[in-house]
Structures are given as structure tokens and as C-alpha cells.
Amino acid sequence: MDELDFSAILASSIHDIKNSLGLILSNLEDLLSNPANRIADPRQASLLQHEARRANANLNQLLVLYKLGQDQLCVNITDNHMEDFLDEIVAENRSVCETLGFQLDRRCDPELMGYFDPELVRGVLEGAIGNARRYARTQIQLNAEQADDFLVIRVEDDGAGFPAAMLAQTEYQPQTIAAATGTPGHTQLGLYFASRIAQLHRHGERYGHIRLANGHILSGGCFELWLP
Amino acid sequence: MVDLFAAKHFLIVDDFADMRAALKRILNSLGAVHIDQARHGSEAIAKMQTRPYDVVLCDYNLGPGKDGQQVLEEARVRQLLKVDSIFIMITAENSREMVMGAVEYAPDSYLSKPFTKELLQTRLIKLFERKANLRKVNQALLAKDPVAAIRELDTLIAAHPPNLGELLKLKSEICIDANRLDEAQGALEQVLAMREMPWARLGLGKIQFKRKQFTQAAETFRQLIEQERNFVAAYDWLAKTQMAQRQYAEAEETLKLAARLSPRNIQRQGLLGETALANHHPETAEAAYEHAVAMAKHSVFNHPVLFAGLAKSKAAAGKPNEALKVVEQIPKAFPDHPESRLYQAAATAIIKNRLGDQTGAQAALAEAEHALANLNETAHASKHALEMARTYAELGQEDKAARLLRQAIANNHDDEEILTQIVHLCQESRLNYDAESAIREVQGDVVRTNNEGVRLIKQGEFEAAIRLLTQAAEEMPGNKTINLNAAKALLMYMEHRGVVSDLLDQVRRYIDRVQTLAPEDWRLGEVNQRLRKLTQTQTDG
Structure with missing residues (x-):
């Protein structure tokens, strides 16, 4: 009997699940943009959209963390034009934010370049935006700037902000899954993922990290990804 | 919008x-x-x-x-x-x-x-x-005009656009292909001055390889692998460099690591199989060829050489009956492929020889010779010659093997990869043929002929130049450089003395040869351009 190739099983299941999520999302989008729609309450439909996107982001994180654990993860650093990069993330999230009643925008110097693995960083930012969607009141902002030889990408909202206990560590570094998962139903797996991805980015002796703050440009929570 | x-x-x-x-x-x-x-x-x-x-x-x-x-x-x-x-x-x-x-x-x-x-x-x-x-750049590339492509790229680069890195990468690739190594190096160093990027470092390694600085190139690729364990291209180039350094066993190990990282690349599996088979590691070769054959089923890279390789690996691993079964699949898998007969017959000769069936082996060998002769002029294409030489060597027909190899060297005097394969073949099949000396000798001859031709052209002795270079082109029909130079001598003659239609046909024949052997060769752009210019003036006048 063949040895169970979990990596292949995972990849193939994820392929199927993603096809399903893709169809759910594109049909929801059609439904929401159709003025004649009388099947779904738009608010309910957008919540479905939000949750389907979160499921997708979680699935991505799961696969990346699995590969990281198996030492199979390739990091592919490229030079990225930040404005273009953020434009795509905004494009990907605009409709779900708008239907939930949030304004999503981005702020960034048109000359700014960043060196990182775009797929991995996209995964981190998707997670952070998904989180911001749960807490924002009216607004979510993505911004990027150069600070102290690092590229800082922020996801901010105008909600109540992170609880003090989480801010206590200014540089959030959950070392273990146990530390990250916390109370059931309220996991910080997303932060663990973000922190691991940040650490995979290295330039010389400097490593990437994440940081949580409140009230940067917007009044609420501010997730920061620092990349060397 | x-x-x-x-x-x-x-x-x-x-x-x-x-x-x-x-x-x-x-x-x-x-x-x-x-x-x-x-x-x-x-x-x-x-x-x-x-x-x-x-x-x-x-x-x-x-x-x-x-x-x-x-x-x-x-x-x-x-x-x-x-x-x-x-x-x-x-x-x-x-x-x-x-x-x-x-x-x-x-x-x-x-x-x-x-x-x-x-x-x-x-x-x-x-x-x-x-x-x-990139429209203008792409048009120039299509016309095989690297100079124009680089000029267009330089204009774009000068504006410092957001995709500067991408443009510099494209420029370095075009320059490396067109053998403009100093310019390529300049573009890559511009990238590396901004940030250490693995692809740019790899580019510098390729330049070292092209300059035959094999020790430095190997070091560059090794350091890259150390930093980026999953950077498959660096393994491929390290293997290529190790082959050029005649470190065949090391090259095999490098290819094995690359194939493990990225197992779905058919060409890499094929190369690993070929290297391992020549290194007398039939088990590794068999596994690599099994992979290649299985994956190639729906691929444009499927080729009888993969089946032949699998069959020879099985024969070398002591499974001649399985080997024969693989060989028998070739005509079914490639019913219309012009090369399938050659590869089938050559592999059959080797397997039957191992089985001790001398009559069968000789019959298959004769069949292979026949198939080789029936392939058109591109039968001088080195891979066919090498396949045949390998078969001769296995069957102990050293003289015939040596003659073919001598021809292959003459046709590829400046192609490091093929020369390396020839040396490897001689060494591993213990063929009594001093390929290294033959290569040096042929390279000397070709360079002398070329220099003499260029000197005669410069002195305006076109007839003598044409005589020398066209004779060389007839002796080495598969040599790209000689064919291109013969075409150039004829073109220059006609540029000075007017167009002769027989000579135009001759030029076209030389160009066709190179086009068939290496359609991507940049030097074709220049001769084609000159030919077009010449025929246009003719119709205008």
C-alpha cells in the first residue's frame, strides 16, 4: 500500500473547495449586482460573501502553514510596485466591503517599491482585512510607506481597536500554535500566520515582523507588517 | 475601457x-x-x-x-x-x-x-x-534584431518606470541570448545595486558560464542554492557547469536534487536519465525516464528519445525483456514521428547486443543506419549523430563511432554543451577516441578558416573568400557559424558586385540550414536583413 501522501490529498481537496468557493462568490456577486434580485436580502448576501472570503483566506493559510511545517515552502521575493500591488488587493476586496457598508481605500507613494513574496504577503493582508471587516464601523484603509529601512504595510480600521492585552506586546510574536489559538472560537491563528510569513522575509541581518497598534491614521485597530 | x-x-x-x-x-x-x-x-x-x-x-x-x-x-x-x-x-x-x-x-x-x-x-x-x-521591443525580438530591441528597452528604462526591474531583467536576457555579455552584466549589476535578487545573481552566473569561467560560475550557482534552497534554475545551471567541468557524477547529483524539487519538468527528468545512464547508474536513469515518459504523454516535449532512454536504462539494469517491450511501444506512441525509427532501432541494437543476440543486434544497427540516412540534411543534427555514435560504441564499432563524433565536433565546434556530451560519451563508453584533442584540433581549423575568410573579404578578395568558406560549409553542413559566414561572404560579394540569382539560392540554403538547426539563433536576424535589402534593391532597380 502506498504511503499516505497528505500533501497531495490536501492540495486536491483545496482545489475542490476553492472551486466551490469561487462559484459561491461569483454567484453571490451576480446576485448582489442584480437590481431585480428579490431572493436575498443584500445584507445577508454580503455576510455570506464575507464569510466565504474568510474561509478562502483560512484555507490559504492552512496550506501555507502545512508546507512551512513540512519544509516545502518556497519564498519567491520579487520587486513589487506598491501602488499596483495595493490596487489589486483593494480591487479584490472592494465589493465585499461596499456591500457591508465600508469604504475601502489605499494610500501610498506612487514611487514606492517593495521587495517581498507577493502571494504570501497578499495572504497576510487578506487575513488582516477580513479581520478589519469584522470590527470596522465605516472605513478600512490600506497604506504603505518606507520607515527605518523597512517597508511598512498597514491595514487600519475605525472600529474599537485591539484590546489592551494584545497591544501589550508591541511586537507581536506568537511562538507556538498554542499561544496563538487562545480561547476557542477566537483564535489568533491569523496573527500567528502573519508573524511566520513576516519572519520568512529577510534582508541581511534584518527580519520581518508584525506589530499591532491603535489609532494610527484611522481611529481603530492598526495591523502593521514590517518587511526588511 | x-x-x-x-x-x-x-x-x-x-x-x-x-x-x-x-x-x-x-x-x-x-x-x-x-x-x-x-x-x-x-x-x-x-x-x-x-x-x-x-x-x-x-x-x-x-x-x-x-x-x-x-x-x-x-x-x-x-x-x-x-x-x-x-x-x-x-x-x-x-x-x-x-x-x-x-x-x-x-x-x-x-x-x-x-x-x-x-x-x-x-x-x-x-x-x-x-x-x-513593450510593443516595439517585441516587434524587434520577432525580427531577431536584438540591437533594436535593446535600444527600445533602453528608452523605456531611461524613464525609470515602476516596472524597472522587469525591464532590466528582459534586457539582461536578450543581451545574454545575443551574446552581448558586457551589456547584460551592466543591466544585472544595476539591479543588484538596488537589491540582492536571486534571478539577477543567476544571470551573472550565466554570463560567467558563457565566458567559460566555469569555476566562478559554479561558485555563483552554489552560493545561490545555499541561500535559496528551492531555486530550481540555479541547480540546472550548476549541473550544466559541472558537465562543462567534466564533473559528471556531481552533475548527476545536482540534477537529482533539482528533479526532486520540481519533478514535473520533463526535459530535466530526461537530462537526468541521460546523465545517469552515461554514468552507469541505470536505476537512477530508469526512475528518471519512467517519470519523463509518464508525464510526457500529453506534452509537446514527448519524444522517442525518452522511450529509447527508458529501454536502454532497463537493459543496463538487467531487464532486457522489459526493455524490448518499451522499445516496441515507440511506433505506437509516435506513428508519424520522423525520428522514431532511428531511436527504436538504435535502442533495439543495444538491447539485443546485451542479450547476446548478435544477428538481431546487427540487423537493428543496419536499420538504424538506414533511418539516419533517411533523415534529411538536419540528420547532421548532433543529437542523432550522438545517438548513433553511442550505439556504435556499445556494439564495439569504434571506427564508425569516431567518424561520427569527428563530424559532430566539426558541426558544433563552439557549442559547449554538445562538446561536453561528446567527451562524456567517449569517456563513459570507454571509446578509444581522444575527443578532447579532436575538439582542440577542429576548433583550431575552424577558427583558422574563419579568420582567413574574414581577411580575404577585408582585402576584397571575395572569390577566394567564398571558395574557402563555401567549401568549409559543404564539409561541415551542420556548423552554424561556418554556414552563417559563408552566407555573409556571398552577401558581401553581391553587395559589391551585384546580385546573382544562383548565389542568392546558395545563401538561402545556408540560412535554411541554420534556421533548421537553431531557429532561435540571433545571428539569423542580421543575414536575413542583408538578404532582404539585397533582393529589394534588385527589384527596385
Whole structure:
């Protein structure tokens, strides 16, 4: 009997699940943009959209963390034009934010370049935006700037902000899954993922990290990804 | 913007009807009108044959048959895509492994599922802009005019656009291909001054390789691998360098690591099989060829040489009966392939020889000789000659092997990779032929002939130059440099003395030879341009 190739099983299941999520999302989008729609309450439909996107982001994180654990993860650093990069993330999230009643925008110097693995960083930012969607009141902002030889990408909202206990560590570094998962139903797996991805980015002796703050440009929570 | 989409022809490739319908709805809503669909890879290729598409949206996972990467490879190899066509690979998994694995044939962009309409729109508009921006560069590339391509790129680079890195990368690649190594180095160093980038470091290694600085090149690739364990291209180049350094066992180990990282690349598995077989490691060779044969079934890179390699590996591993069964599959797998007879017969000769069936081996050998003779002038193509020489060597016909190898050296005096294979072949098959000395001798002869030809042209002694170079071209019909120089001598003669139609035909024959041997050779651009100019003046006058 063949040895169970979990990596292949995972990849193939994820392929199927993603096809399903893709169809759910594109049909929801059609439904929401159709003025004649009388099947779904738009608010309910957008919540479905939000949750389907979160499921997708979680699935991505799961696969990346699995590969990281198996030492199979390739990091592919490229030079990225930040404005273009953020434009795509905004494009990907605009409709779900708008239907939930949030304004999503981005702020960034048109000359700014960043060196990182775009797929991995996209995964981190998707997670952070998904989180911001749960807490924002009216607004979510993505911004990027150069600070102290690092590229800082922020996801901010105008909600109540992170609880003090989480801010206590200014540089959030959950070392273990146990530390990250916390109370059931309220996991910080997303932060663990973000922190691991940040650490995979290295330039010389400097490593990437994440940081949580409140009230940067917007009044609420501010997730920061620092990349060397 | 709606017009932008309305004017373009789109092809959606997905095995799942609902996905195709969803993508079509998205494209419609963006203003696209011309949208075709394909349910699997073969249908996609058939559609691309009937018309060129501006945008191909292809799912990587297409069920049984070709996968998305194989569709892309076939489309590129068979030139079914225009220079400004956009091929987007849609993936369910994150695409990083594919990016790293697709060394030679990469799509213009990857999209991971699921994506929104807005993301597709943003991505496509950016890609349209990028292609429009590179239009002049691509036209120059199509005309094999690297000088013009580099000039156009330099204009773009001078404006310091957001995609500067991408442009410098393209420039370095064009320069390396066209053998403009100093310029390539300049572009790469400009990138590295901004930031250490593995692809730029790899480029510097390739330049060292091309300058035959093999020790430095190997060091560059080794350091890259140390920093980026998963950078498959660095392994490929390290293996190539180790071959050039005659470190065959080390090259095999390097290829093994690369194949483990990225097992789906057929050419790499084939190369590993070939190297391992020559190194007398039939088990490694057999495994690599098994992989290659299994994966190549739906690939444009499927070739009888893979079956022949698998058969010879099995024979060397002491399984001659299994080997014969593999060989018998060749005509079924490649009913119309011009080379299948040669590879089938050559492998059969080797297997029967191992079985002690001398009569059978000799009959198969005669069949192989016949097949080789029946292939056209490109039978001088080195891989056929090497296959035949290997067979002669196995069967103990050293004189015939040596004669073929001498010819192969003459045809490829400046092709480091083929010369290395020849030396490897002689060494591993314990053939009594001093390839290294023969290479030095032939290289000396060719260089002398060339220099003498160039000197005669400079002195205006065109007749003498033509006599010398055309004679050399008849002796070495497979030598690209000699053929190109003979064509050039004839062209220069006619530029001075007027057009002679017989000589034009002769020029075209030399150009055709090079075109068949190496369609991607940059030097073709220049001679073709001169030929066009000459025939235009003729019709004008």
C-alpha cells in the first residue's frame, strides 16, 4: 500500500473547495449586482460573501502553514510596485466591503517599491482585512510607506481597536500554535500566520515582523507588517 | 475601457462547465464580446490553431490530459500565441511552486482562485498596458534584431518606470541570448545595486558560464542554492557547469536534487536519465525516464528519445525483456514521428547486443543506419549523430563511432554543451577516441578558416573568400557559424558586385540550414536583413 501522501490529498481537496468557493462568490456577486434580485436580502448576501472570503483566506493559510511545517515552502521575493500591488488587493476586496457598508481605500507613494513574496504577503493582508471587516464601523484603509529601512504595510480600521492585552506586546510574536489559538472560537491563528510569513522575509541581518497598534491614521485597530 | 475589452478575443480553458460560465459572465460584464471556451487542453490547442487569441485564461488543473502548463508550453513551442498575447494561468493552490518550477515557459501572470471581477479587470488592464508598452521591443525580438530591441528597452528604462526591474531583467536576457555579455552584466549589476535578487545573481552566473569561467560560475550557482534552497534554475545551471567541468557524477547529483524539487519538468527528468545512464547508474536513469515518459504523454516535449532512454536504462539494469517491450511501444506512441525509427532501432541494437543476440543486434544497427540516412540534411543534427555514435560504441564499432563524433565536433565546434556530451560519451563508453584533442584540433581549423575568410573579404578578395568558406560549409553542413559566414561572404560579394540569382539560392540554403538547426539563433536576424535589402534593391532597380 502506498504511503499516505497528505500533501497531495490536501492540495486536491483545496482545489475542490476553492472551486466551490469561487462559484459561491461569483454567484453571490451576480446576485448582489442584480437590481431585480428579490431572493436575498443584500445584507445577508454580503455576510455570506464575507464569510466565504474568510474561509478562502483560512484555507490559504492552512496550506501555507502545512508546507512551512513540512519544509516545502518556497519564498519567491520579487520587486513589487506598491501602488499596483495595493490596487489589486483593494480591487479584490472592494465589493465585499461596499456591500457591508465600508469604504475601502489605499494610500501610498506612487514611487514606492517593495521587495517581498507577493502571494504570501497578499495572504497576510487578506487575513488582516477580513479581520478589519469584522470590527470596522465605516472605513478600512490600506497604506504603505518606507520607515527605518523597512517597508511598512498597514491595514487600519475605525472600529474599537485591539484590546489592551494584545497591544501589550508591541511586537507581536506568537511562538507556538498554542499561544496563538487562545480561547476557542477566537483564535489568533491569523496573527500567528502573519508573524511566520513576516519572519520568512529577510534582508541581511534584518527580519520581518508584525506589530499591532491603535489609532494610527484611522481611529481603530492598526495591523502593521514590517518587511526588511 | 469597455472598448478595450470589446476589441479583444478571449479563450477560457477549464474542465468545469460552471467555472467556464462564471468566467464568461465576468468577462461579459467587463465589456468582452469575443469569448471562446475549451473544455480541455487538446481543445484549447485546437482553438488556438484556428485563430490567435489576445487573452487566454487557462486553469492549471484540467483533469485527464494536458494540464495548464502543458497547454502553455505547446502554445509557445508551436507559436500559437502572438508576441502580445496574454496567457494567464489560473491556479487553486498558491502559485509559488509553479513559478519556481516553470523555468523556461512562464505565463504572463498567475491568478489564484477564487478572484473577483474587479481583480481580473485590474490585472488585465495592467497587462494590456504592459504589452502596449513593450510593443516595439517585441516587434524587434520577432525580427531577431536584438540591437533594436535593446535600444527600445533602453528608452523605456531611461524613464525609470515602476516596472524597472522587469525591464532590466528582459534586457539582461536578450543581451545574454545575443551574446552581448558586457551589456547584460551592466543591466544585472544595476539591479543588484538596488537589491540582492536571486534571478539577477543567476544571470551573472550565466554570463560567467558563457565566458567559460566555469569555476566562478559554479561558485555563483552554489552560493545561490545555499541561500535559496528551492531555486530550481540555479541547480540546472550548476549541473550544466559541472558537465562543462567534466564533473559528471556531481552533475548527476545536482540534477537529482533539482528533479526532486520540481519533478514535473520533463526535459530535466530526461537530462537526468541521460546523465545517469552515461554514468552507469541505470536505476537512477530508469526512475528518471519512467517519470519523463509518464508525464510526457500529453506534452509537446514527448519524444522517442525518452522511450529509447527508458529501454536502454532497463537493459543496463538487467531487464532486457522489459526493455524490448518499451522499445516496441515507440511506433505506437509516435506513428508519424520522423525520428522514431532511428531511436527504436538504435535502442533495439543495444538491447539485443546485451542479450547476446548478435544477428538481431546487427540487423537493428543496419536499420538504424538506414533511418539516419533517411533523415534529411538536419540528420547532421548532433543529437542523432550522438545517438548513433553511442550505439556504435556499445556494439564495439569504434571506427564508425569516431567518424561520427569527428563530424559532430566539426558541426558544433563552439557549442559547449554538445562538446561536453561528446567527451562524456567517449569517456563513459570507454571509446578509444581522444575527443578532447579532436575538439582542440577542429576548433583550431575552424577558427583558422574563419579568420582567413574574414581577411580575404577585408582585402576584397571575395572569390577566394567564398571558395574557402563555401567549401568549409559543404564539409561541415551542420556548423552554424561556418554556414552563417559563408552566407555573409556571398552577401558581401553581391553587395559589391551585384546580385546573382544562383548565389542568392546558395545563401538561402545556408540560412535554411541554420534556421533548421537553431531557429532561435540571433545571428539569423542580421543575414536575413542583408538578404532582404539585397533582393529589394534588385527589384527596385
